[in-house]
Structure formats: C-alpha cells, structure tokens
Amino acid sequence: xxxxxxxxxxxxxxxxxxxxxxxxxxxxxxxxxxxxxxxxxxxxxxxxxxxxxxxxxxxxxxxxxxxxxxxxxxxxxxxxxxxxxxxxxxxxxxxxxxxxxxxxxxxxxxxxxxxxxxxxxxxxxxxxxxxxxxxxxxxxxxxxxxxxxxxxxxxxxxxxxxxxxxxxxxxxxxxxxxxxxxxxxxxxxxxxxxxxxxxxxxxxxxxxxxxxxxxxxxxxxxxxxxxxxxxxxxxxxxxxxxxxxxxxxxxxxxxxxxxxxxxxxxxxxxxxxxxxxxxxxxxxxxxxxxxxxxxxxxxxxxxxxxxxxxxxxxxxxxxxxxxxxxxxxxxxxxxxxxxxxxxxxxxxxxxxxxxxxxxxxxxxxxxxxxxxxxxxx
Numbered sequence: 001x002x003x004x005x006x007x008x009x010x011x012x013x014x015x016x017x018x019x020x021x022x023x024x025x026x027x028x029x030x031x032x033x034x035x036x037x038x039x040x041x042x043x044x045x046x047x048x049x050x051x052x053x054x055x056x057x058x059x060x061x062x063x064x065x066x067x068x069x070x071x072x073x074x075x076x077x078x079x080x081x082x083x084x085x086x087x088x089x090x091x092x093x094x095x096x097x098x099x100x101x102x103x104x105x106x107x108x109x110x111x112x113x114x115x116x117x118x119x120x121x122x123x124x125x126x127x128x129x130x131x132x133x134x135x136x137x138x139x140x141x142x143x144x145x146x147x148x149x150x151x152x153x154x155x156x157x158x159x160x161x162x163x164x165x166x167x168x169x170x171x172x173x174x175x176x177x178x179x180x181x182x183x184x185x186x187x188x189x190x191x192x193x194x195x196x197x198x199x200x201x202x203x204x205x206x207x208x209x210x211x212x213x214x215x216x217x218x219x220x221x222x223x224x225x226x227x228x229x230x231x232x233x234x235x236x237x238x239x240x241x242x243x244x245x246x247x248x249x250x251x252x253x254x255x256x257x258x259x260x261x262x263x264x265x266x267x268x269x270x271x272x273x274x275x276x277x278x279x280x281x282x283x284x285x286x287x288x289x290x291x292x293x294x295x296x297x298x299x300x301x302x303x304x305x306x307x308x309x310x311x312x313x314x315x316x317x318x319x320x321x322x323x324x325x326x327x328x329x330x331x332x333x334x335x336x337x338x339x340x341x342x343x344x345x346x347x348x349x350x351x352x353x354x355x356x357x358x359x360x361x362x363x364x365x366x367x368x369x370x371x372x373x374x375x376x377x
Contacts, residue, residue, distance in 0.1 A: 002314035003367060008180045008187070009256075009357040011249035017241035029234025030214070033241040040247050041191060044159075045166045047174075049194040051207055052240055053233045056155045056177035056190035060088035062233060063151045063173045063192060064123075065206050066199045069094045073122040078108045079325040079335070080343040081127045085153045086324055089123065096333060097121070098325040100340040104281040105129065106350075109342070110138040117146050126171075127153040131183075131291035132282055133162030136170045151175070154193075158184060159254065161287040172196040178243055183257060183289055183357075184250070186243035189235050206230040256357040257290035263361060264293045264353060267368045275375055293353045294320065300348040306374055307351060313370040317351050 021033055034052050041050035053059045069075070071093035077086055079098040086096045097116050102109045106129045113124070124143050126134040134152075143150045150171035154160075157167040158176055168174035173196070178189035192207075194200050204214050210230030215221045246253065265279060272279050278296040282288055297303040303319065310317045323343045325335030337344065354367060 001311075001316045003316065003354050003359075003363050004356075005316040005318050005352070005354050006181050007356040007358070008185060011246055011253060011357075013245035013248065014242045017245050018238050021237045021241040024237070027236055027238050029236065031237030031240065033237050033244045034235070036244050037191075037240050037247060040244070041176075041193065044250075045169055045193065047169055047193045047195055048197050049200045049203070051192045051194070051203060051233075052235050052243075053190045053192055053207070054235045055084075055188055056153075056175050056179070057084040057088060058231075058233045059175035059190045059192040060084055060151075060153065061091060061231075062203060062206055063175065064089045064092045064094070065229065066173065066203055067123055067149055067151070069122055072120060074118060074120040075123040075125055076113065076116050076121060077125040077324075078127050078343070079323045079330070079340040080106060080129070080321050080347065081153065081324065082155070082321065083324065083327075085125055085127060089125075090329075090333075094122070095120075096324070096330075098330070098335060098340055100342050101129075101346065103342055103346075105132050105134075105283065105286075106346060107132065107134040108139070110135045110142070113139065113142045117142070117148070121146070121148055124148055124150045125153055126150065127155075128157040128160060128167050130280060130294065131157035131160040131167070131289040132280070133157070133160060133167050133286045133288075136162050140170060149173075155179075155182070155190075156291045157289060158182075159250065160289040160291075163285050164287075168193050169195060173199060178246075183253060183291055184243065184246040186235070186239040186246070189239055189243060202228065207233040253357055254289065257355075260355055260357075260359050260364065261290040261293055263364050264368070268295070268371060271372055291355075293355050294350050295353070296346060297349045297351060303349050303351050309374050310367070310370055313366075315354065315367055315370055317353055319347075320350050320352055321347060323347050 038050045069092035073094040075089045080101045152171040152174035154168040155177035160167045174193045176191040210228045213224045216224035276298045324330045
C-alpha cells in the first residue's frame with residue numbers, strides 16, 4: 001500500500017531514553033522510566049495511582065480481579081468494542097450483558113442501562129469510542145443508585161475530556177492502551193488508572209505476581225512472599241522509556257492528530273452530506289483526542305465497495321468492531337441477532353480512514369481525491 005492505515009511514529013527521544021534505560025542497568029519492570037510514566041499520568045490526569053501494564057487487556061484483567069468478579073456475576077458492556085473489554089471479565093467466569101450503542105457517538109446508550117441491571121450486576125464498563133466521552137453523568141447516576149462499580153475502557157481516549165474533566169477519571173478505575181495504533185504508543189502496553197484509593201494496595205500486589213515484592217523494595221517488609229493471586233503485568237523499562245518520550249511530546253502529538261482529523265473533516269463534509277455518508281459526531285460537551293477518523297456509509301455494500309475502491313488506489317482503509325453478541329463466543333453466551341440493533345447496523349457500514357501522527361497533507365489529499373471519486377466511478 002502506498003498509504004497504510006497506521007504507521008508508528010517517532011517523536012524524538014525514544015531511542016535516547018531506551019539507551020538510558022539500558023545504561024541504568026535495570027530493563028525489567030518498574031525502573032526509572034516506568035516511575036516517570038506513572039508520575040506523568042498521575043500528575044497530568046489527577047488520578048490517585050497509575051500502574052503501567054503490558055497491555056490494556058492486562059489492565060482490564062487486573063480490574064476484574066480487584067472487583068472480585070466471580071462465576072454468576074454479570075457485567076454490562078457494549079457489544080461494539082474490542083474483545084478484551086469482555087474477555088477480561090469472562091476469564092473470571094462473569095456473564096457479559098451486552099448493551100447497544102447510541103447512533104450519534106457510538107458509545108454505550110446510557111438510556112438502556114437501567115433496564116439491564118439485575119441483582120447480579122457487578123460492573124458497568126463504558127467504552128469511550130474514538131476518544132469521545134460516554135454520557136458519564138447519567139452512567140454514574142444510575143451506577144451510584146445501584147451501588148455498582150464503573151470501570152472505564154479508555155483505550156482510545158487518553159487526554160480526551162467530558163464536561164471539562166479527563167476521561168478515565170470518572171469510574172473507580174480505568175484502563176489505557178499504548179498499542180501501536182494509539183495516539184501514544186510503546187508498541188504494546190497499557191495502564192490501569194485507579195481513582196478509588198481502596199484498590200491501590202491490592203493492585204500493586206496483583207501486578208507483581210501476587211507478591212509483596214514492591215513493599216520489600218521500599219523497605220516496608222523484611223522479605224517478600226506470595227500473598228494473593230496475581231500475574232506478571234509489568235512491562236519492560238525499555239518499553240516505558242519509549243512511552244515516556246511519547247508522553248513528553250504530548251502537545252506535539254496532539255497537534256499532529258488534530259491537523260489530520262480536521263483536514264479530513266473540512267474536505268469531506270460537503271461530499272458526505274451529498275451522498276448520505278455520516279462523519280463523526282462530537283458533542284459540544286466533549287473534547288476528543290483525535291484518535292481516529294471514521295465514516296458511516298449508506299449501506300454495507302457501499303462500505304465494502306469503498307474499501308475496495310481505496311485499495312485499488314493503494315490506500316488501506318478498514319472496518320472496525322464486529323458485534324460481540326453475534327460472534328461465535330457471544331452466541332455461546334446467549335447473544336442473538338436483534339439484541340443490539342444499532343450496533344448491528346453501524347458495524348456493517350463503518351469504515352476508518354488512514355490516520356497516524358505524521359500523515360502529511362500531500363498523502364491526505366491523495367486519500368481525499370480518491371474518496372471524492374468514489375461515487376463517480
């Protein structure tokens with residue numbers, strides 16, 4: 001492809017910091033750069049504690065353990081999300097209760113939430129799609145009345161805001177992704193952000209294979225031992241070094257991505273209107289971090305033809321989530337067609353355009369020209 005869908009981008013100090021991490025003599029987890037990343041996230045977002053993990057998947061698994069999820073419990077989760085959001089809780093033998101999405105933001109439809117809650121509901125998992133905030137006021141109000149924890153899947157939304165407050169700071173916990181497709185990356189990585197202090201001590205133990213290792217290294221205990229369930233969720237400090245360079249360049253990265261997003265929007269809005277194609281909807285009370293640019297085509301057939309059309313020009317565009325309730329595993333867990341009609345419809349029609357930090361205007365114009373030619377061909 002002349003123009004890929006995604007391309008990881010360096011921002012300046014990645015290799016310098018990796019070399020420093022190696023020189024420090026500690027390239028395993030929780031070295032100097034891991035601590036720098038923790039401090040950065042805690043300070044910038046105002047969360048009580050941040051823990052880097054090897055993936056957003058692992059951060060979600062930690063959240064499920066911390067909430068004590070067990071067989072027979074239910075968790076409310078959008079069908080329109082990546083499988084990790086669900087898998088982390090199914091691994092603890094919970095049953096996912098799939099909720100449909102809004103037609104505008106493609107986020108959890110908060111108006112359906114109340115009717116899905118049962119005495120077995122133990123968590124609500126809003127996913128901030130494309131970094132646009134879910135309607136957290138309503139979600140938290142409903143969750144609060146039923147005393148149900150809220151865990152935000154904020155894989156798309158680092159530095160996005162809802163009503164002036166950072167995404168990931170509303171629920172008792174939230175998770176981040178630093179996969180290569182995200183705004184800030186270290187190839188593979190994630191973070192668990194904790195807003196409720198009662199979870200911090202146990203999270204540290206779970207992340208360290210169920211041991212009191214961190215307390216030992218701080219001199220709080222004379223030896224460390226196995227005290228709880230857990231796993232190895234610490235990323236290498238070399239990955240943290242790469243990530244810290246990206247976080248340090250936060251302003252520059254967000255400028256790149258805003259330019260790319262706004263270029264698409266300005267040049268496609270009239271074409272989209274003329275051809276019944278929908279562009280992203282950003283409510284006035286949300287500030288998104290320019291994570292992706294998608295379009296919703298009029299039909300499934302149009303979407304498939306559009307992807308093939310761009311591919312013929314050397315441009316890679318892709319669809320996104322397939323409805324989880326209609327997947328092989330989802331059907332085994334009780335899902336059936338018609339459970340989430342908006343999800344089923346949108347999934348068939350959504351297409352994502354190439355989007356990465358240093359996608360330049362010359363390449364974007366090639367993409368836009370190809371799009372404008374679609375209905376002419």
